Structure formats: structure tokens, C-alpha cells
Amino acid sequence: MEIENRIRNLMWTVSGDYALNTRLDVASFSKSKYISMYDAIKQGAFAKYFDTNALSMYIVKKLFYGVEEPVLMNIAQICVDLAVYQKIVEERPGVCNIRRKAFEAMLDKDFRKMNDSFIGRVKLEIIRQFLNGKGTAEKRIQDVLDVLYPLEEASDTMEIIQAVDRIYNFAIDRSFERKHGDLEFVLNTSIEELAEATWQDFLDEEMYESVLEQMVDQVNQQVVSLEEKESAEEKKQDGPKKKSVVVLDEKALEKMNSYMQLNFGKSYLSEAEQKRTDRRLCNGAHADCSLYYTDGILQNPVLINAQYVNAKKQTDRNLLLLRNSKNMVKRNVDIMTHNLKRSLVTRTQQEELLSEYGSIIPSRLWKLGRTEDTKLFRRVIRQNETDFVVDILMDASGSQRDRQSQVALQAFIISEALSNVQIPHRVMSFCTFWDYTVMQRFREYDAPKSENRKILQYTTSSNNRDGLAIRAAADSLLQREEENKILIVLSDGRPNDVVVNRPNSRNPKPYCGDYAVKDTAQEVRKARNKGVYVLGVFAGKEQDLQAEKRIFGKDFAYIKDIRNFSNVVGQYLQKLLDW
Structure with a gap:
């Protein structure tokens, strides 16, 4: 409780909003107090300078289309960190030292895990350049850095969302837009469609918003964390864990x-x-x-x-x-x-033809035996009815x-x-x-x-x-x-x-x-x-x-x-x- 109060006070101080009530990762304090402190600082700064719910709602909607959650969350974490750091360090220079010690702790604890994934290596490069000065990186990583570093000047949440989306679509899954749609399409996803992915949660709710608030709150807490999210492959290696797919029990089926x-x-x-x-x-x-x-x-x-x-x-x-x-x-x-009526009338019209059978025409009987014309009858042809x-x-x-x-x-x-x-x-x-x-x-x-x-x-x-x-x-x-x-x-x-x-x-x-x-x-x-x-x-x-x-x-x-x-x-x- 004491640790939680210290972290929460730090978040409140940075944000300037003492009504801000979001969940805090107290467990990370036992790993490194600097990681926990820096996460709280970022959470307060993110709430102060940006619309936290807008980013979290985008992530919820993106996840609806089947993207890999750990990868997307790791990208969002990096983007949020770069977007808030320069702003908060200008107001509170001491944050620079806290960030440095948090990054050093991450290298000690999570280096191998980060080095096993592409986005993890991007994060490692950002840490390296912060600790040792900016330089150049391999081309694929540098292409991502070129999208990330401009976020230091970002003033609008949409800039963060665009960066996250661009990195995921072009560095992780180039087929996403072809299969599902662009950023505008994702952002236009409705509340009803989000229910599709988590319908079991909605069965006990009269309104969708309450469940979405819980989902958004969870994402809010995760996007400011420095914790490296496990990939699907790592989860397999570590043994069976909670499934990412929706599982329906018998009660839910009823x-x-x-x-x-x-x-x-x-x-x-x-x-x-x-x-x-x-x-x-x-x-x-x-x-x-x-x-x-x-x-x-x-x-x-x-x-x-x-x-x-x-x-x-x-x-x-x-x-x-x-x-x-x-x-x-x-x-x-x-x-x-008009066009349909005209076509229907044409179908029902009758046409009369001279024929060798049908209704006899008295005025043509004189031809009988006198000419070779044998068409002495009238036949009515009806159009297709x-x-x-x-x-x-x-x-x-x-x-x-x-x-x-x-x-x-x-x-x-x-x-x-x-x-x-x-x-x-x-x-x-x-x-x-x-x-x-x-x-x-x-x-x-x-x-x-x-x-x-x-x-x-x-x-x-x-x-x-x-x-x-x-x-x-x-x-x-x-x-x-x-x-x-x-x-x-x-x-x-x-x-x-x-x-x-x-x-x-x-x-x-x-x-x-x-x-x-x-x-x-x-x-x-x-x-x-x-x-x-x-x-x-x-x-x-x-x-x-x-x-x-x-x-x-x-x-x-x-x-x-x-x-x-x-x-x-x-x-x-x-x-x-x-x-």
C-alpha cells in the first residue's frame, strides 16, 4: 500500500490532475524502483499532454482485426515514451536521471528477451542511443527510428496513433491494409463490432460502454509500461498460458x-x-x-x-x-x-400472323385452289407472359x-x-x-x-x-x-x-x-x-x-x-x- 501511494503521488504530481485514477503496476517496483517510478512519470505525463483514451481505443480496435497484441503494445510503449519524455524533462530535469537508471535496469533484466524480437531490438537501439548518444542503426531499424523520433515534437494524440499504425503495417505486417483496411477504416470500427471479439463479456452487460471502459483502462496501463511483452512464440516456449482466443464455456453457450x-x-x-x-x-x-x-x-x-x-x-x-x-x-x-412498365407491356402484347392454321379468314377463301397461297388463317401469338x-x-x-x-x-x-x-x-x-x-x-x-x-x-x-x-x-x-x-x-x-x-x-x-x-x-x-x-x-x-x-x-x-x-x-x- 505504501509503495502504491508513493507511485500514485508521483503520477499525480506529474499530471497535475489529482482526480486521475488509473491502475498502477506496483509489482514492477520489486524488479526495479526506477522502472516503476519512470512508468508512473510517463503515465502522468501522457495523461497531461495527450488523450490517453483515444490511443487506447485505437489499440482495442486494431486488436479486433487479429493483430499480435504483444507486438502492437510494444510499439505503442515506445511511441508513448518518445512523445512524452522531452516534454516532461523540460519541466522536471530530474526525470532524465530516472529514465537513465530505468533503461539500465531494463538492459540488466530484459536484454535477451528484447534481442529476440525485431521491435525489441528497436527498443534496445533507442536505449543505446539515449545512454551513449544518437548514431546510425541497421537500415530496417533505422526506418522505424525515422518514424519514432519525430514524435518528440508531437503535440496531438493522432500523431502517436499514426506512428503506431504505420510501424505495425509496414515493419510487422505489410498485408494488414490489404486484408483489413487503412487507419481510417480501423478508427471507424463501431462499438457493436468490438463486441464480436469479446462477446462473452457483453452477455452480462446492458450497455457496451462499461466493458469498453475496462478494456481501455487495461490498455492505458500497459502502454506506459517498460515491461517487454511476450511474443506468441515465446509463450509457446514457456509452456501453456492463458489463450488469446475467446473461449466459450457451457454457461455462455446457453x-x-x-x-x-x-x-x-x-x-x-x-x-x-x-x-x-x-x-x-x-x-x-x-x-x-x-x-x-x-x-x-x-x-x-x-x-x-x-x-x-x-x-x-x-x-x-x-x-x-x-x-x-x-x-x-x-x-x-x-x-x-417507366422502364420496367414498358418492358412488361412488351411482354404481354399480342401479335397476329397469317398462318396455315388458326381462325379462318373468310375474305381469303377465294384463294383456295386458285393460288399457291395456303395462309388462309389468322393465328394470334402471345408474347412471353x-x-x-x-x-x-x-x-x-x-x-x-x-x-x-x-x-x-x-x-x-x-x-x-x-x-x-x-x-x-x-x-x-x-x-x-x-x-x-x-x-x-x-x-x-x-x-x-x-x-x-x-x-x-x-x-x-x-x-x-x-x-x-x-x-x-x-x-x-x-x-x-x-x-x-x-x-x-x-x-x-x-x-x-x-x-x-x-x-x-x-x-x-x-x-x-x-x-x-x-x-x-x-x-x-x-x-x-x-x-x-x-x-x-x-x-x-x-x-x-x-x-x-x-x-x-x-x-x-x-x-x-x-x-x-x-x-x-x-x-x-x-x-x-x-x-
Whole structure:
């Protein structure tokens, strides 16, 4: 208690904020009082000069995408140290001596551990240059130092975040941005998506924020520590330790269905119907998965929780865009309606031809026996009167979050036009959480036009298991009586489903990369072989274009602007109607 009070007073003195209440690493004092003291000084200085929660929240979000936690944390520690040291030593020159002795203690205790990793060697070089004067290092390390040392002049937390992100992406994992996204994408990760990685903690919480506060607090304490984080390889060598993956116990499994209801709304299927559907559709690559059919949390909530509030806020944003785009929406609906009506009229027109059979034409009977013209009859040819049914399936994973309102508006335009020409259609979205692929229904095939506004409840979160979603949508279409069945899929060409490892339960094979693309392409081919027209509308990044082509073949459309979604779909439908 006495040691903790001394360290806390030191932190308070440096920060000037005696209300600052963060956890302190008292155990490090037994290793070296100077390491413990310098950590407390850094913690106080970091809180004084920067936004600690902003950096910690970035780290939490970055970890969500599967980065190696010890490596990321070690990079963050170095960045924080360089960002605060010059500032605090100008106010308190004695800190220089404390830092020197802390660094010397680290060399005594952790030299071998630091020397075993690249970031550890970067830290060793910084220590060496502080103790012996700046110099040059090997190129790879020098490239990192060139990013780190400018932080001594940093005045904004974003500069620290950018440095951490740049070092990790270009010195540790060069494929990160290609697989997941850039810094802006990471920072835009929503609270709901963070629940994916630690959902077990959230089962007992009505609001996400309380759990996130605990996570952020843990990171706050770690980023100012000098302790070298163990790599995954070192953990293996040291023997079994706490797993970094999420492990679900039996009690948690029992809560899972309740959790789905809390965060995605009640299912409109009975328990028996749900089991029959899973047995019929969840097999092959999706044998360890489940489908969850819902009208959404706003339609069938269990209680007013954070998910409900966030869904309501996004719906309000979607409705605001609709109001602000009223003239554009009306114009697009009218154009699409006109084009579809024209094509439908053409299909139902009748054409009369002279023929050798049919209804006799009395005025032509004089030709009988007098000419070789035997076409004495009138035959009526009816154009193709076959009917149509359409399914619109929208990717609602986190990758779509930047364009949620635009996607909702474009789907609304399509639905309004289809309603005007009385073509039955259904609009659904899909995302995958845990082993559930959530199929959210906005309107059913034969629903009245007034149901179209529910499309504006479209929100995004979590991952996407495209193959299972397409299989489920095609299955519903095949149960319809209409002859021409059309499935339109809006996606980003990146099927990706994070797997959660859990004992005594199902463990789906990781669904990502080439494996996921092949499976999704196979489901598209199966649907087409059964008579379903499938159009893929690609709204992702250009580097994923080849994957989209592999999935949908020649029947896909690439739109760089989501505002062209309704136009592309309208042209495709018109082409099918004109056949």
C-alpha cells in the first residue's frame, strides 16, 4: 500500500490532475524502483499532454482485426515514451536521471528477451542511443527510428496513433491494409463490432460502454509500461498460458440465443422451424453454423439497449438522407418504374400472323385452289407472359458502415419501383456474428408498398459469410411459384467470418480468403443451375475486384459510387424482362 501511494503521488504530481485514477503496476517496483517510478512519470505525463483514451481505443480496435497484441503494445510503449519524455524533462530535469537508471535496469533484466524480437531490438537501439548518444542503426531499424523520433515534437494524440499504425503495417505486417483496411477504416470500427471479439463479456452487460471502459483502462496501463511483452512464440516456449482466443464455456453457450435476441431482435421463426432450416441449409462448408432470421432489433426488441439505440440513430440518419434527397429519389423511382412498365407491356402484347392454321379468314377463301397461297388463317401469338420474383440481398457487415445510408436509400429506390410495377420482391441484409449468419428481413415478397420504408432500418456490423447467405436467399426463391427467379447481391467481394474457438462445441473452419471466395462462387453456380438468375453488384475496393469476378462470373457489375446501385439493378431487370 505504501509503495502504491508513493507511485500514485508521483503520477499525480506529474499530471497535475489529482482526480486521475488509473491502475498502477506496483509489482514492477520489486524488479526495479526506477522502472516503476519512470512508468508512473510517463503515465502522468501522457495523461497531461495527450488523450490517453483515444490511443487506447485505437489499440482495442486494431486488436479486433487479429493483430499480435504483444507486438502492437510494444510499439505503442515506445511511441508513448518518445512523445512524452522531452516534454516532461523540460519541466522536471530530474526525470532524465530516472529514465537513465530505468533503461539500465531494463538492459540488466530484459536484454535477451528484447534481442529476440525485431521491435525489441528497436527498443534496445533507442536505449543505446539515449545512454551513449544518437548514431546510425541497421537500415530496417533505422526506418522505424525515422518514424519514432519525430514524435518528440508531437503535440496531438493522432500523431502517436499514426506512428503506431504505420510501424505495425509496414515493419510487422505489410498485408494488414490489404486484408483489413487503412487507419481510417480501423478508427471507424463501431462499438457493436468490438463486441464480436469479446462477446462473452457483453452477455452480462446492458450497455457496451462499461466493458469498453475496462478494456481501455487495461490498455492505458500497459502502454506506459517498460515491461517487454511476450511474443506468441515465446509463450509457446514457456509452456501453456492463458489463450488469446475467446473461449466459450457451457454457461455462455446457453446465453448465446438470448444474446442474439438482445442485439439483433427476436427471430420470426419458431424454435422448431429454426432447427429444420439449419438442418436443411447448414451443411458442407457451413456445417457448424446457424441461420438467424429476424426483422431487426427495431421491429422485435427484447429491451432498449445500446444496440437498439444505435440502430435507431442509424435509421434516423437514413431517413434524413431520404428527406434531403426527396427529388432525386422520386426522379429515379419514376425512371425505373417507366422502364420496367414498358418492358412488361412488351411482354404481354399480342401479335397476329397469317398462318396455315388458326381462325379462318373468310375474305381469303377465294384463294383456295386458285393460288399457291395456303395462309388462309389468322393465328394470334402471345408474347412471353411468364412472371418474375426478385430477392435483393445486401451485405450488412462492418465493411459497409461508411455507406450505410446510401445503401439503404438505393435499396429503397429499387423496392419502390418494383412495387409500382407489382413485381413481388423481398429485401434482406446479412451479416455473421459468432456462428450465426443473421438474415434481416425488411420486406417480404408480397408485402404492401408501405413496408418499403423499413429498408431504411438497414445497419451494419460484424462479419459476412456470403456463401451461406446466398444459399439461404436462393432457397427461399426456389420455393416461389414464379418462373423467373432473380437474386441480386450487393457485396464487397470479401467474404470473411471470424471464428471463435470454444470447447465442447462447434468449431467452424475459418471462412476467409480463397476458401471463402471458392465457396461463395460455388453457391452462386448452384443457384444458377437451379434456375435462379444471380447478379453480383460489387461496391468494394479495386484490389478485391478479381475475387468478385471469380464469384459471379460475367453477371456482375462494378460500381465505384454506391449511388449507381439502383441504376445498375434497374438495367439488369429491364434486360431480363426484355428477353
